[in-house]
Amino acid sequence: MPVLGEIQVGDGVEIEFVASPNNVGTTIITSGYVPRAGVEPPSVAPPSLAIAPGASATQTTTVGKALSLRIVTDIPDIGGGQLTVRVNGTVKDGKMLTRDETWSYVVV
Numbered sequence: 001m002p003v004l005g006e007i008q009v010g011d012g013v014e015i016e017f018v019a020s021p022n023n024v025g026t027t028i029i030t031s032g033y034v035p036r037a038g039v040e041p042p043s044v045a046p047p048s049l050a051i052a053p054g055a056s057a058t059q060t061t062t063v064g065k066a067l068s069l070r071i072v073t074d075i076p077d078i079g080g081g082q083l084t085v086r087v088n089g090t091v092k093d094g095k096m097l098t099r100d101e102t103w104s105y106v107v108v
Contacts, residue, residue: 009108018081
């Protein structure tokens with residue numbers, strides 16, 4: 001699980017996935033926070049997405065007090081798609097995925 005960098009409390013984060021039209025099956029994206037002890041973690045809306053071949057979907061969150069934000073992808077065995085993470089409207093990371101991955105951002 002690569003740690004791709006830091007995000008700050010108060011940042012607006014957008015997680016977008018664009019599925020290949022050639023996917024054989026649905027892509028699942030699940031995102032959430034690893035909480036700090038005794039602190040209610042912020043939420044991601046919606047927390048999970050099921051994305052059909054050729055479709056796209058977006059999750060959004062405002063970073064709150066937490067240890068990290070994790071993004072888990074479940075890609076079909078045949079297919080892939082583009083995962084893009086934007087922070088405050090600017091692309092932070094993007095990659096064409098062809099296998100399952102977990103991305104993590106440390107909250108500072």
